Amino acid sequence: MTTKTDDTDLLAILRDIARPALIWAAHFIFVYAAISAACADRALFGFGALHVAVLIVTVLAVIGAGYSIFRSGTDDLRRSARWSGIISVAAIMFSAAPLILLDSCG
Amino acid sequence: MTDTTTQSPEQSPAQTAGLSEYEQIWAIPPGWRALSAVSHRALGQRFIVTGLIFFLIAGFMALLIRTQLIVPNNTFMDAETYNQVFTMHGTLMMFLFAIPILEGFAVYLLPLMLGARDLVFPRLGTFGYWCYLFGGIIVMSSFIFDAAPDGGWFMYTPLSTKEYTPGLSADFWLIGITFAEIASVTAAVEIIAAILCTRAPGMSLTKLPIFAWYMLVTAFMIAVGFPPLIIGSILLELERVVGLPFFDPLLGGDPLLWQHLFWLFGHPEVYIIFLPAAGMVATMLPTFVGKPLFGYGFAVAAVVTMGFISFGLWAHHMFATGLPTISLSLFSAASTAVTIPTGVQIFCFIFTLALARPRLTVPMLFILGFLFIFVMGGLTGVMLAAVPFNWQAHDSYFVVAHLHYVLIGGMVFPLIGAFYYWTPHFTGRMMSERLGKWAFWLMFSGFHITFFLMHLTGLRGMPRRVATYPEGIGWDRLNMLSTIGSYILAAGVLVFVWDFVRHRKTGPIAKRNPWGAATLEWLYPPIAPGHNFHAIPRISSREPLWDHPHLLENQAHEVEGILRGAPHGQRETVGCHPVTGEPIQIVRLPGPTWIPMWSALFIAVAAIAMLASAYVIAAAAMVATLICFAIWAWEPAQTGQTHDTGGEGILPVNIATKLGHTHIATIGTLLVIGALFASIVFAVLYLWNVYPDFTVTAGLADPLFAGAAAVLALVLALAAWGANRVGGSTVLDLIALVAAGATMAALYFAVLPIDPQASALGATLWVQAGFVAVNLFVIAYWSLFMAARKIAGQVAPGQTIPELNRASFANWTAVMAIVTAVILCAPQLELFA
Numbered sequence: 001m002t003t004k005t006d007d008t009d010l011l012a013i014l015r016d017i018a019r020p021a022l023i024w025a026a027h028f029i030f031v032y033a034a035i036s037a038a039c040a041d042r043a044l045f046g047f048g049a050l051h052v053a054v055l056i057v058t059v060l061a062v063i064g065a066g067y068s069i070f071r072s073g074t075d076d077l078r079r080s081a082r083w084s085g086i087i088s089v090a091a092i093m094f095s096a097a098p099l100i101l102l103d104s105c106g
Numbered sequence: 107m108t109d110t111t112t113q114s115p116e117q118s119p120a121q122t123a124g125l126s127e128y129e130q131i132w133a134i135p136p137g138w139r140a141l142s143a144v145s146h147r148a149l150g151q152r153f154i155v156t157g158l159i160f161f162l163i164a165g166f167m168a169l170l171i172r173t174q175l176i177v178p179n180n181t182f183m184d185a186e187t188y189n190q191v192f193t194m195h196g197t198l199m200m201f202l203f204a205i206p207i208l209e210g211f212a213v214y215l216l217p218l219m220l221g222a223r224d225l226v227f228p229r230l231g232t233f234g235y236w237c238y239l240f241g242g243i244i245v246m247s248s249f250i251f252d253a254a255p256d257g258g259w260f261m262y263t264p265l266s267t268k269e270y271t272p273g274l275s276a277d278f279w280l281i282g283i284t285f286a287e288i289a290s291v292t293a294a295v296e297i298i299a300a301i302l303c304t305r306a307p308g309m310s311l312t313k314l315p316i317f318a319w320y321m322l323v324t325a326f327m328i329a330v331g332f333p334p335l336i337i338g339s340i341l342l343e344l345e346r347v348v349g350l351p352f353f354d355p356l357l358g359g360d361p362l363l364w365q366h367l368f369w370l371f372g373h374p375e376v377y378i379i380f381l382p383a384a385g386m387v388a389t390m391l392p393t394f395v396g397k398p399l400f401g402y403g404f405a406v407a408a409v410v411t412m413g414f415i416s417f418g419l420w421a422h423h424m425f426a427t428g429l430p431t432i433s434l435s436l437f438s439a440a441s442t443a444v445t446i447p448t449g450v451q452i453f454c455f456i457f458t459l460a461l462a463r464p465r466l467t468v469p470m471l472f473i474l475g476f477l478f479i480f481v482m483g484g485l486t487g488v489m490l491a492a493v494p495f496n497w498q499a500h501d502s503y504f505v506v507a508h509l510h511y512v513l514i515g516g517m518v519f520p521l522i523g524a525f526y527y528w529t530p531h532f533t534g535r536m537m538s539e540r541l542g543k544w545a546f547w548l549m550f551s552g553f554h555i556t557f558f559l560m561h562l563t564g565l566r567g568m569p570r571r572v573a574t575y576p577e578g579i580g581w582d583r584l585n586m587l588s589t590i591g592s593y594i595l596a597a598g599v600l601v602f603v604w605d606f607v608r609h610r611k612t613g614p615i616a617k618r619n620p621w622g623a624a625t626l627e628w629l630y631p632p633i634a635p636g637h638n639f640h641a642i643p644r645i646s647s648r649e650p651l652w653d654h655p656h657l658l659e660n661q662a663h664e665v666e667g668i669l670r671g672a673p674h675g676q677r678e679t680v681g682c683h684p685v686t687g688e689p690i691q692i693v694r695l696p697g698p699t700w701i702p703m704w705s706a707l708f709i710a711v712a713a714i715a716m717l718a719s720a721y722v723i724a725a726a727a728m729v730a731t732l733i734c735f736a737i738w739a740w741e742p743a744q745t746g747q748t749h750d751t752g753g754e755g756i757l758p759v760n761i762a763t764k765l766g767h768t769h770i771a772t773i774g775t776l777l778v779i780g781a782l783f784a785s786i787v788f789a790v791l792y793l794w795n796v797y798p799d800f801t802v803t804a805g806l807a808d809p810l811f812a813g814a815a816a817v818l819a820l821v822l823a824l825a826a827w828g829a830n831r832v833g834g835s836t837v838l839d840l841i842a843l844v845a846a847g848a849t850m851a852a853l854y855f856a857v858l859p860i861d862p863q864a865s866a867l868g869a870t871l872w873v874q875a876g877f878v879a880v881n882l883f884v885i886a887y888w889s890l891f892m893a894a895r896k897i898a899g900q901v902a903p904g905q906t907i908p909e910l911n912r913a914s915f916a917n918w919t920a921v922m923a924i925v926t927a928v929i930l931c932a933p934q935l936e937l938f939a
Binding site: 010011014017018020021022024025028031032035036037039040041042044075076077078079080081082083084087088090091094095097098099101102104105106 | 310311312401402403404406407408410411413414415417418430431432433434435436438439440442443444446447450685686792794795796797798
């Protein structure tokens, strides 16, 4: 009942499972930090710079997290890697959405 | 007792030669000396029983709360007592019941599911249990001293500061709970190492039981999620005892810093509670459907991503605190995003149900109850993720309803189902199907009467945490019905408890694999011997008992496998490659000992002494703890030996490589330390960013000493690395000891010009330097210990596990010291700019 997986490939698949989630975490921390830097009293940079920075990082994050979605393979953990990518890409877009929809700290 | 000595036909006596020594080696000591047992079976049952007792106490408090609210203007309890009761209800449920009892199940079940003879660090787990028990007793003893915490289970500042809570109540909470949290963190490290390092031959991660995936992610979440609360608690206790102004806005502090730190723990905590319970469901459900879990791969992806995304939701508990709208939107989006992996898991369960007609046993009923209730709680969670609705429902009974739907539905129902499912393991007997159905329907109906109506009470505007309410504003009848529902719910719990107690004498004897399950924990007859596997079988399937029926055709102790019996006269199990599951070492395990209990007891004495402001006694107790730790670790090293496993060739004992179990545990520990350090850095950056005017108020750090600390930290890392490279050196141990001490001194002189009383940022920088100093002290003590062992002839050439682990620890400590030096110098750079 268990699908056969080549164990030598397991480490690579595990990396593919973890990488999108780690990229989501890095992206989330970046967006949170950037918002804090722009919107707290210290106001390290303006809202325009925030927009640009988050946009660039989001594109990079989507590429990095989405990379494993297109890897071939049918076994269970390969499917995990694909779905980890899909869920993480969606979550990255969710994190970036407020920056796209709003034009000030509010 | 062994599998060979019970009454069922499957457990008939086997007189195979050689077994008696094996059973003797793994036996749990009789009588009161059973308390010295470190076996995962003993430990798991201790956690479960203690957690269950805290659950019943907390449940009784819930009934007191509901009784107070049954009618308007009730005088059953005064407001102060009411505050204490609801605070302790939440505290006990969240800290002393939910996580410990789930960890208890994990501790008990994981080795059996993984094909291991015990957890990989039995003494560490035992130490954690005693910390949990003593911490819980400290918190509960606050009632005796009329100092029960009354500031809510979240201990918000400024209410919990000395000014507004002058007695000891908050101190009881902060010290007791922080102490009890040691158990969670130690269990997390142990679970990570156990799952990755001690699986049966051939059990690659692809064949890992789904419960182990859930527990692996949960353990990582605990390792990262608990540290923010530990740091927050230390800061708050320092503010209360020493007067450091972390949360005082007049001195650049911020009450919201506490909320950030608390909810950085508090929200992942919900998932930390949910995931093990969901893992139990994912394990039990296929048994009753008779088919493997649908979408194993989907579930693994969902669990892993949920483990990450759940850390991005903390501020949705802070929507009403005045955060910028864009921050609210970010956290609202993340709160919505987490429904994706949650939904994937739920659909995996639903599709599994659709594979075949399930057997409606008692555990299955509780699984269905879980699905129904948790999905409803999840839906109201999505409602609360929307900022405008959240503002309307904030701090109302709608939120109380939501969180109980999530926690009782997501954890308590699966847990009771798990009791019915796995109790044969603890007692060898089955619980009653009839009483179980009574328990389920009473709990299910009572739960909905209590909490569904609270949605309406909340929407009608009733706030949480009020001791009473005026009549005639639309809340009377709803509260009356909720209270009646809570009594029905409690009756269901009592039926379960009665069944749990009575079945030990009168329940039918459980046969081998009584539910027809697929997982390895049912290989042996469900009794409670001191040992697991006479021989550890090779695993080639995720559902071994279904795919390889021959495993159940023979007597369990006759199953083919490696390390049969106790060939080397010691407790040992197979250590595996973390990914492939192939054997790479023999792991030697310790037997019964009192040292973990004494270690925890001395920490408890230190905690109590701190509460009593008896700091000399506290210091003496900590010294005693360090001595206990040294005795604990003072044992002959066994690296370098090799033995025939009888089937998988010759394997080394306790390997000194990065794939070894002690190094994996060291990495897990460094994850915890890293999260602690990151929490402090977060606090520093937060205060620096939010209150720029206070950056230099408290004075500037000495950049020369800060730079010296960074350089000395590098020397420390080099000495530790060198000691590992040369395979152990007393001289390098002593160099590491001196370098650690010198780095501590340099850090001290670097922060000396900063007045920690003058600003919150200054105080936090002191904490950061102090935290690094504690890690440096650990290395210094460790190095001294290693040098002493070498001088005493306890270590042979090539026995370098301590060197390997210390090198990793020293590297990370050096990184923290360098980061601290840079942060200490940052205000100088700012002035320069």
